Structures are given as C-alpha cells and as structure tokens.
Amino acid sequence: MNLDNLRHSCAHLLAHSVKLLYPGALNAIGPAIENGFYQDFDMGKWKISEEELPKIEAKMRQILPTWEKFTFNEVSLAEAKRVFRDNKYKVEMATEFAKGGKKLMTNNPGDFLDLCKMGHVENPSKELTHFKLLSVAGAYWRGSEKNKMLTRIYGTCWPTEKELNDYLKQLEESKKRDHRKLGKELDLFSINQLTGPGLILWHPKLSTVRNIVESYWKKEHSNENYKLVYTPHIASMDMFVTSRHYNKYINSMFPAMLHQYIEGESAPDYLVDEQLKPMNCPNHIQIYKDRPRSYRELPFRMGELGTVYRYERAGTLHGMIRVRGFTQDDSHIFCTPGQVIDEVRGVIKLTRKMYEVFGFTDYQVYIATRPEKYLGTLEMWNFAENSLKKAAELESLSYKIDEGEGVFYGPKIDSKVKDSLGREWQLGTIQFDFNQPSYAESTKEDLEEFWAMKTFKDKFKTKENLWKYLKNLGRGFDVQYVDKKGEKKQAVMIHRTILGSMERFFGVLIEHFAGAFPIWLAPVQAKVLPITDRNLRYAQDVYKKLGNRGIRTELDDRNETLQSKIRDAEKEKVPYMLIVGDKEESKNQVAVRLRNGKDLGQYSLAEAISEIKNKIENKIVD
Ligand SMILES: [Zn+2]
Ligand SMILES: [Zn+2]
Known part of the structure; x- marks a missing residue:
C-alpha cells in the first residue's frame, strides 16, 4: 500500500469533516508527510484547539462509510474557478496548476468536492479506518510570513490498527524524550529572546558534557594525526566570493557587514567588509596555502571544532536540532588522488569507533552521486564516486545509493544513526570538493549572478566596479602540492564531519538516552x-x-x-x-x-x- 496516498486521502476526509462541522471554513493544502499528514484551514470566524480534535475525529468516522471511492473529473480553469469561487486558496492553486500546464482534476468522495493532484486510495471507506488526529498549529499560507496565518491540523493514518498503535506509542515516548523538554527539566540549555532565536545557551551541566565530548574528539583526532586549528568567526567577504559560497548559499548566510562607518570613528580603517562564516573550509584552505606544500606533507588532515552561523527561517528552528549558530566537528583532508581511498577508509573507521562509543551501533550509510548540475569533469566524478564505494566496501560497510543527490561540487557519503526509538538522524558526512581547490577565471555569468544580489549592488554601485572586483578574485583557491617530480598538482580536498555539529549531536544524544547520559558523560556521576x-x-x-x-x-x-x-x-x-x-x-x-x-x-x-x-x-x- 502506498502510505502517501493513504495519508493524503485521510487529509481529504479531515477537510470534509471540518467543513461540515464549521460552516465557512476553507480548506487549503493537505499533503502526506513523514508518518502522517496535515490539512490547512482558513477557519473564518471559528477557532479550534486540540480539545476539538475528538469531535472532528468522530465526524470523520461518521461520514467515512459514505466515502466509497474517489471519482475524478478533469475541469477547465474557468470551471474550477466557478466551482471553488468561495475558496480563494483553491482558486490560487488552480490558477497556478493551469499556468504550469498541469491538468485540473476535481474529486468527490462521499459528496465532497475537492481539487488536488492525484494520489488517493481505491477504497477510502475500508482503507481509512486506522487514523488519529494529533495536534493543531498555526501555519502561514504557502509558508510566508506575509500571508495569512492558517490553522493546521496534523494527523496520522496507517494500514493496520497495530501499526497505528505502535506509532502512537513511539510518539508518546519521543514526547517524553523531547530534548527541549528534557533540556529544561535537567537544566541543560536554553534559548533566549535576548540572545536570539536559534542560538543555544549551554548551561553548566551540558557544558561539562560537551567539554568531555570535545576532549575525546580532540584526542581521537590527534591520534589519527589530524592537525587541530582555530580560525575566526568572521572573515573578509572576499573569501566567500572566491569560494562562491555567496551565490550558492546566500539565502542561508547572514547579511554581509558592509561597513558604512564605524561608530565614533571619523576615518574608518576598514579596507574589507566582513561576513559571519557559514563554513570553515575556506579558512582551512588559507592555512594550507600559507606556504607551498610538498607531497611529503600529504595527506594533510586539518581539524577544527569550528563555529559557523547560518540563517534559518524562524519557523524551521527546532531546539538544538535546527539552529542558527553551531559548532561543527569539521575537518578537511588535503591529499593526492592516490591517497583518497585510504583517507576515506580512515574516516569511516573513526566514524564507526566514535558512534559506538556513544552507543550508536545501528547506522545507515548513503552514497550520494552526481546531480544534474555539477562542477568538475565526468572523470573526476567517476573517480570520486568509485573511491567512496571502494572505501566503503573495503571497510565492509553496506551502503545505499542516493542517485543524483550529491552536492554540485562533489559526491558524498552521509551517515544516519538510528536512535533508541529507531528514528534516523543524519550526523556525519564525507564530501569531495572539486570546486574550492580548483581555480577558474570569473565569467560574465558570475557577474550576472552577483549583480542580481542586493548585497553586491549596494557595495559596488555599478556593474563595472563589480566586474573589476570579480575578475580580480576569480573562482576557487587553486590548492596545490608539489609532486615527486617537482611539478605542481591540484590537491584533492575532502570535507568531513563525524558528529555533525555539537548542537545537533547533543539534541540527538539527549533524546537517544532520554537525558540519562552514560556515566563517562554524565554531568554528575x-x-x-x-x-x-x-x-x-x-x-x-x-x-x-x-x-x-x-x-x-x-x-x-x-x-x-x-x-x-x-x-x-x-x-x-x-x-x-x-x-x-x-x-x-x-x-x-x-x-x-x-x-x-x-x-x-x-x-x-x-x-x-x-x-x-x-x-x-x-x-x-x-
Ligand atoms: Zn487529493
Ligand atoms: Zn568544508
């Protein structure tokens, strides 16, 4: 059975029931999500809370027998606009579907006319029996703060009673283990409006645990001959222009600090504008490049517990799991092509060792391959993908392939651990990078991309100024080593984390252990x-x-x-x-x-x- 179809169908049933109970309520979208579904409503004059959910559920069960099947009719845009004239959300979607060349289909199970994409169960009255409504939340129409706040009802639906009950039990257990709840109860961390959303305040107890984890991390990495470094939290924005983080990731970067003036200074001595760093890699590259490197120095494994800042929308922030400032257990390996397999094996070994120490014995590895748009040559991609697979095989690591899910700059291995409730969490990653270590001249396409960004328009005022700037910087850092014959070669660069970030890792750790840290980590033993x-x-x-x-x-x-x-x-x-x-x-x-x-x-x-x-x-x- 297709779970998405089942759950999306259940969202229709919910929409029908709410409309019967609350005349004038308008249903917007109702997609299937992981483990369930939601349905958004503009409730009009009504307000609903979780107390109403049993009543709505009862209505769903009452009308379900009349839901024999979904019948579909293709309609024109004009027809859809007429039928749904009272529901501006449906009209907006119909208009958009039609513009995108999609067919408009209405369906009317049990006398309920709705408009949506396909994907429903055959026999709703028989198949939709094992459902439960879970919670009510506010959600902006189309996720934008500029739009109206709608009412979102979450629910879940399963093929059998047993699966439903198992899921509800797991949900109950994960509520008890919620790291935000335990973080407060155990005095571990807090988030404060004054220090800012998405920024974690580590209280003494959790700081104690973090110190232990960091010491352990440093010791293990030193043993594996990683050279540990420190780099600053801000950097000249030129660096992130050269690395091209700006045009690829600007939506997740904090705005550049364009220094109009320094408060109290009449003649500011700032020559550069700065950027809160979203990544550590360009910094590490600068350390590598501070002097010429011989092949004898490779592999060069550079590690840092490096704090980075990335902009996340307020609505997506979640405790320690999704934050705006976090410390990655970051390392970059610079090596020759011949060293790649051994280096990846080394990271796999270290990952395995560290996960086991933290009690994560069950994890799944995914190799993400070349996406449609990519940098570098096909030859480089094949080499890198084969190296990842070969290394995994030599380490007897079974992996799944995520076809086309690699990053534009290279393929990667992602590790997802299973916690004590069987939930998967992405922690570590091993990524090839064909972008930053290479070098290319800036192109007119670069110019257009940068000119389209307000940051650069404000800074450079004219396209000519911007072009001079981009031409001067080029793209990539040209990371080289001198080989045995004295010739300069481009180094291979691998990004890797094992725990991911301290914040996320601790969020997962708290939930995995339900706050009962193993004795070596416990803040009070x-x-x-x-x-x-x-x-x-x-x-x-x-x-x-x-x-x-x-x-x-x-x-x-x-x-x-x-x-x-x-x-x-x-x-x-x-x-x-x-x-x-x-x-x-x-x-x-x-x-x-x-x-x-x-x-x-x-x-x-x-x-x-x-x-x-x-x-x-x-x-x-x-
Ligand atoms: Zn539908
Ligand atoms: Zn990196």
Whole structure:
C-alpha cells in the first residue's frame, strides 16, 4: 500500500469533516508527510484547539462509510474557478496548476468536492479506518510570513490498527524524550529572546558534557594525526566570493557587514567588509596555502571544532536540532588522488569507533552521486564516486545509493544513526570538493549572478566596479602540492564531519538516552545521600574521596527524607547514588543504588569507587 496516498486521502476526509462541522471554513493544502499528514484551514470566524480534535475525529468516522471511492473529473480553469469561487486558496492553486500546464482534476468522495493532484486510495471507506488526529498549529499560507496565518491540523493514518498503535506509542515516548523538554527539566540549555532565536545557551551541566565530548574528539583526532586549528568567526567577504559560497548559499548566510562607518570613528580603517562564516573550509584552505606544500606533507588532515552561523527561517528552528549558530566537528583532508581511498577508509573507521562509543551501533550509510548540475569533469566524478564505494566496501560497510543527490561540487557519503526509538538522524558526512581547490577565471555569468544580489549592488554601485572586483578574485583557491617530480598538482580536498555539529549531536544524544547520559558523560556521576544528619560527616568524607578520584560528585545534605533525595537524584538521572546511614558508616561502606531503581547493596567505599572509575574509564554505555 502506498502510505502517501493513504495519508493524503485521510487529509481529504479531515477537510470534509471540518467543513461540515464549521460552516465557512476553507480548506487549503493537505499533503502526506513523514508518518502522517496535515490539512490547512482558513477557519473564518471559528477557532479550534486540540480539545476539538475528538469531535472532528468522530465526524470523520461518521461520514467515512459514505466515502466509497474517489471519482475524478478533469475541469477547465474557468470551471474550477466557478466551482471553488468561495475558496480563494483553491482558486490560487488552480490558477497556478493551469499556468504550469498541469491538468485540473476535481474529486468527490462521499459528496465532497475537492481539487488536488492525484494520489488517493481505491477504497477510502475500508482503507481509512486506522487514523488519529494529533495536534493543531498555526501555519502561514504557502509558508510566508506575509500571508495569512492558517490553522493546521496534523494527523496520522496507517494500514493496520497495530501499526497505528505502535506509532502512537513511539510518539508518546519521543514526547517524553523531547530534548527541549528534557533540556529544561535537567537544566541543560536554553534559548533566549535576548540572545536570539536559534542560538543555544549551554548551561553548566551540558557544558561539562560537551567539554568531555570535545576532549575525546580532540584526542581521537590527534591520534589519527589530524592537525587541530582555530580560525575566526568572521572573515573578509572576499573569501566567500572566491569560494562562491555567496551565490550558492546566500539565502542561508547572514547579511554581509558592509561597513558604512564605524561608530565614533571619523576615518574608518576598514579596507574589507566582513561576513559571519557559514563554513570553515575556506579558512582551512588559507592555512594550507600559507606556504607551498610538498607531497611529503600529504595527506594533510586539518581539524577544527569550528563555529559557523547560518540563517534559518524562524519557523524551521527546532531546539538544538535546527539552529542558527553551531559548532561543527569539521575537518578537511588535503591529499593526492592516490591517497583518497585510504583517507576515506580512515574516516569511516573513526566514524564507526566514535558512534559506538556513544552507543550508536545501528547506522545507515548513503552514497550520494552526481546531480544534474555539477562542477568538475565526468572523470573526476567517476573517480570520486568509485573511491567512496571502494572505501566503503573495503571497510565492509553496506551502503545505499542516493542517485543524483550529491552536492554540485562533489559526491558524498552521509551517515544516519538510528536512535533508541529507531528514528534516523543524519550526523556525519564525507564530501569531495572539486570546486574550492580548483581555480577558474570569473565569467560574465558570475557577474550576472552577483549583480542580481542586493548585497553586491549596494557595495559596488555599478556593474563595472563589480566586474573589476570579480575578475580580480576569480573562482576557487587553486590548492596545490608539489609532486615527486617537482611539478605542481591540484590537491584533492575532502570535507568531513563525524558528529555533525555539537548542537545537533547533543539534541540527538539527549533524546537517544532520554537525558540519562552514560556515566563517562554524565554531568554528575555520583550523588552521596546521607540518611540522617548524624551521617553528614561521613557523607562529606565519601564525597571528598570520590572527588579526589576525579568522579563528578554531589552531596545532598538537605534536611529531606531519603526517599525524596532518591527521587530527586533519579529525576536528575544521576547514574550512581551512594547512600550512607549508621550501618554503612560503622563499616566504612556505602549502599549503592542505580538511577533505574536497582539496588546493588553494600560495597566498601574503595570497591564502589573502583567500580565507578572502571565504568567511566571504559566508557560503558548501559
Ligand atoms: Zn487529493
Ligand atoms: Zn568544508
């Protein structure tokens, strides 16, 4: 069964029901989406909230038996405009479809006339039985803030009752694990209107975890002979013109800082205008190019936990997963063509190792191949694609092919990990780049592309000025090395991340572990819980000893019952609780309890410490 057809058909059923219940409501679009569908409405004088969903669902079930099948009629634009004269959204879409040369089809299952593209079930009354409405949200018509805010109802629909229930259960579980909810409950991070949307404030606890992850990342990369660097957050905009990030990615870049003047300076000494960096690569290339490189220095693996800024529309921001500022675990490998396979294998090995350490044992790799529009020669593409496949095969990595989904500058391998709920998250990537390491003169097409951008019109005023500027810069950085014979050759450049970005990775990590970080990462690894005030002195002693051994420990010396101390420590997802009462104190012991409620009984303090240390050092994920 085609799930998209099923879900899109269910959106029609929803539209019909809402129109019956709320006369005057207008239905706009109702597409299938991942795991469900939505339907947008202009509710007119009505307002609906999630409380109304059961009523709407009941209506859907009531009319479903009359929905025997979708019958289709092709209509002219004039006819469509007449039939849907009360629904400006349908008229707008019909006009657009007609302009695009598409057929206009109306359909009327169960006496409900609608207009849409094809893709429906055969037997709605039989097939649309396993659905559920989920939520209500606001959504701008056509996604633009300039248009009216419509009411969007989300729902899901499945072929069987079991699949529906499994999905609803998973949804319930993912709500509990939502990193935005846990981020607040566990005091991990926040986003603040004053610091700005899409920009993460890392609180002390999560910063502790990030520090550990970054140290681990740096150690692993140093071991693999990566040279770690630091580069600034802003750069001359000339660099991103030369790299051509401007014309390809301007919609996801923050505006250039065109310096009209510097506040308080009468004669600004600015010679360049700047740009918040959306990528680290051009910076790394400048380090590589600071002096001539011999083949003996290759492969040159340059790594940085590099912070970049990309503009994302406010409506698409999502906790730590989709943000405007993030730190990539970025590296660029400069090498000879003969070294490519080994380099890719090295990245695959390191990726595998690091994912396993974080408990991601299940992941899928996709090789994305040449898209329709591409830079570089066919020969380069074939070489690069074959190298990626060969490296994957040599590493016994099974992969899927994403035909034509490569970036215009080169093919890539994407890694998607499966989390504990079976959801896929894209983290790492290995990408060839035929653009930045090459060099070409600027063309008149470049000129037209740049002249079309307001940023460049404002800066250069005339096309002639802009052309002089572009001609002077050219395209690409001409990244070379000197080979054995003393000849200059263009280096191969590979971009790669393993975790993706710290922000996204932590969003995924929080949801994967439901906030219960493995002990080596846990912000607080152990909590000492004295049963009464009598045991306070001994508890302090235990607390100090753990701290001295490098275990991140807290002491709960509040005047609370043991039960409530345990409850709070469990809520904070602290891996180890060390409970100390008279009995433990008299024998120099601790009673060990885990955050999952398991009681391990009495241990000598030394044993408890060595058990905890052992788990930390071996990065045990339980
Ligand atoms: Zn339809
Ligand atoms: Zn890069």
